[in-house]
Structure formats: C-alpha cells, structure tokens
Amino acid sequence: MSRAVDTARRGLRALRPALPGATRVVAGAGAAAGLVWAATTVPGALDLAAASGSAAAPVARTSLATSVAAMCPGTELSGIPGVDDRRVDGRVEAVTGPEDLLPVPADGAGRARLVGDDGTLAELTARPDAVEEDLPDTGPVLLTADGALAPAVTATQEWLRTSSDLRGLVTTPCLPASSDLWLVGGGDGPGRQERLVLANPGGNPVTATVTVLGGAGSVAPPQAQTVPAGGRTTLLLDAVAGTEAMPVVHVVADGGGLHATLTDTWLDGSTPLGAETVVPTAAPGTVQVVPATVVSGRTTLRVAAPGEDEAVASVTLLGPKGPVATTEDTVLTVPAEGVGELRLPDVPDGVYTAVVRADVPVVAATLSTVGDPESRGDLAWSVSAPVVTEVAGLALPDTPKVSRTLHLVSTGGASTADVTLVVDGEERTRTVDLLSERSTDVDLEDASAVWVRRGSGAGALRGGVVSTAGRGGSAVLSVVPLEPVAVTSPVSRSFPMP
Secondary structure (H helix, E strand, O other): OHHHHHHHHHHHHHHOOOOOOOOOOOOOHHHHHHHOOEOOOOOOOOOHHHHHOOOOOOOEOEEEOOEEEEEEOOOOOOOOOOOOOOOOOOEEEEEEOOHHHOOOOOOOOEEEEEEEOOEEEEEEOOOOEEEEEEOOOOOOEEEEEEEOOOOOEEEEEEEEEEOOOOEEEEEEEEEOOEOEEEEEOOOOOOOEEEEEEEEOOOOOOEEEEEEEEEOOEEOOOOEEEEEOOOOEEEEEOHHHHOOOOOOEEEEEEEOOOEEEEEEEEEEEOOEEEEEEEEOOOOOOEEEEEEEEEEEOOOEEEEEEEOOOOOEEEEEEEEEOOEEOOOOOOOEEEEOOOEEEEEEOOOOOOEEEEEEEEEEEEEEEEEEEEEOOOOOOOEEEEEEOOOOOOOEEEEEOOOOOOEEEEEEEEEEOOOEEEEEEEEEOOEEEEEEEEEOEOEEEEEEOOOOOEEEEEEEEEOOEEEEEEEEEEOOHHHOEEEEEEOOEOOOEEEOOOOOOOO
16 A cells, blocks of 8 residues: 555655634624524514523523543554453553634633543643643553533544554544444454453443344354443454454443554554554444545445444545546445445545445444555545534544544535634644545645534535555555544523422
C-alpha cells in the first residue's frame, strides 16, 4: 500500500487548506438557532405553569453539558490470564475545545482529568488545552470532566511498534459508554489474534452479552462477561471464533453502559503483518458511510446483517470529484444474522469514502493492508462513522514521525463545516464547503487537536482521520472515525404541582 500512502499524501498536500491565524468559528444561523430557543406550549397540552398560577419564564430546551465521562481501553495487549502481555509503550492525550465551539460561554469552575487505576494521570485547566501521559501498564483510562470544562472535551490513545513480533500504528479515540455496540474486525490468518476489551466507566458492575457473527451466522452461543466498576474485562476472541474468517462482534450491556474495542494483531510465523484497534461502528442502518477508506492493491468491505432477513448491499466509492466509475461487481448478498465480504474495485491508490446501501439494516467496515503480503506490513480497519450534527473532535497525540489528514464527506446533499485546528495552543479555523457525494481532505500537520462544527446545508456530514508513519515498505497506518463530542444536553421544562 506504500503507493497509496504516498499518493494520498501528495493529494492531501494539494488539497490542504490555507489556514488563517486564530479566528472565530461562525456557525450558520440555523445551527445556532437550533441550539437554544425558548420553550413553547403545544396546543391542547396541559399548561402546568397556568395551573400553578405562575408565569413561566422562557426556558432553553438545551444547555451546556455539565458532566462527561469517556473510556480509553488502555494497553489492549494485556490482562488475559494465561496469555503473555505485550508492552506497547503507548500515550494518551486529552484536549478541551476552544470557547468558540460553545453556543454560550461556559461560566464558573470546571475540572477535566485523565484517571488510571492509581489515580489522576493529568488534568486540563483551560480552553483550549492539551495534556499527554504514558498509558498505564494495566487497566483502562477514564476521561472525566464536569462544570465549565465538560463541553467539547475528548481524548485519544496511540501506540506505534515496529518490532519483529508486533508491528503497527494503533490510534484509538476514547468514547462514552453505550449499551449496544458492533465491532467489525479480525480474521483467520495464521498467527492472527483478536482481543475484545470491555471497559466500564460506571460505579456498578455491568454484565455484557457477547455474540460473534460469521459467514454462516452466529459462530457460538452468546457469552456473558462481567465488567467490574471502573475496570475492564479482556476476552481472547480466538477461544470463541478462532477459525472464523469474517468475525463481527455484538456487545449488549445490561445494568449500565460499556466502552468496547477489538484489537486485531497478526504475526505469521516470524513476520509481523500489522495491528489495529477497532472502535464500534455506527448503529445498524440501511445506509452506512465509511468516510476514510485507504484503497490499495487489496481493500475489502465487510458487511454484517444483524436482523432476520438477508441483506442485499451495494457499495459506491466517492472521491474529490464524486462517485468513482467502475465496471467491477459492487453488490453482495449477506445472509441473515451473518457476514459477507466484497473486494473493493480496482481504482487508483488513495483515500476514498465507501457508501454502503442495503435493503435492510447493516453494519460495515473496510480493511486496508500495507506492504508486501510476504513481508512485514500493517493493516487498518475503517468503520462506518456517525453523522456530525453539532460538534466532533479528535485529540492528536504527539507521536514522532506520524502525519495525519482529516477526510470529510457530505452525502445526500451539500454541507459546510467549520474546521478548527489547535497548533501550539493557537486556534486556526476555516470554513470548508462540501458538495454532495464529494470528499475533501484537510492536512492536520502539527495540530494537537481537530474540531469540526457543522454549519449549513442539508447533507449528512461525516469524517475520518488517517494517520501514517514511514514510506514504502516501512509504512504503517491507522484510521479512526470522527466522533461527535458532547457540547450541549437537553433540559426539560417542569413546574411544581399546586
């Protein structure tokens, strides 16, 4: 894939926006109006204010987020009894977003920090701010924020290894907990392992039901795993689905939310073929968009159909000039509660958006490989991304020799996005116009964080970040989706009964 990395870099340099100095992020009038407005009375509804004899003052239906918790998996290759731990020497970075991302000022005190098993690792104190620390040897890392520092805060962990037994660049965003998660990754190659890491940010134990789907349906009976409060549980997927060529993992949490990741490592004899940690895909839907797919000599789309009906899915590749024409097969049939794969069309090497459309809800991801299949290499899983409706952000750890690009796309209509990079503590913002079904790249050189705020337009805005290091046969890469961050939270209008 070295040609793909080099070609992508040249294209990205050509597309690189000329970022001005620190400027204010200006949201579209419609977006600003959608964030805060006065409460209104629904005709025919019971007016509790009138019943109490009190006149109700206008009440905002949204307010700034006041509490945020997100989990990082920590060192993924440790914590399984009977399996040797692998040291990765990773780092975790947490960032707060600029004030301009917030619809109203965040007044008062606030606190944001990274917490490990042994206590606080680092604290954030201002906007914008960034802190970075080594990953603990064991256990997850919790990002917690409250008060004035809760809106627009996020974190990312990353490690880079090029040793004889482990090779890869692994970038993982730290995400809030959820109760229903889908993870696409792994395979059955010799020496290939998948580790499922379940992390619990809550104060009570959570039970997770883990199901693995494959080409012929469910691979094994669902397994129950208990995740301790504030801790994590790691499962070696090979023990459940060691011979499955196309595993897709479904995690359902009971009693609270969980953060889940799937780490895919490959060592064929003495040849390391890559590593990647996969975060959950977007929720099942009839349209899935993988915004940053690195297409090389062989790039594969994997699709799972969770429901009781088989899925017929088609894939379209989008580039800067729109849909890419091809005469190759772009349709696959996926069995009910099963998984299917399709090799993506042979197109010029580069970074594309893969749009999957199906007749029933599906989940999707793409797999890209780097290097000669008979020598050392790396692999990258790109998962379908959620729509950015407000603000999305990603912390960018300061890993030596790693370069990054942001890949944005708008589907179903045009959109605008305000992209803010934080470089040496300074904000650099510009508005990016996105035509429908076309992609745009932004160079993230020297940035410690990237923030994307949706502007105007009717399209669905999504993004992904491609990170690379090295060139030619020594190249490694990692791809992550651009994840929404909490800026506001809904509030309800209520009055005491008379």
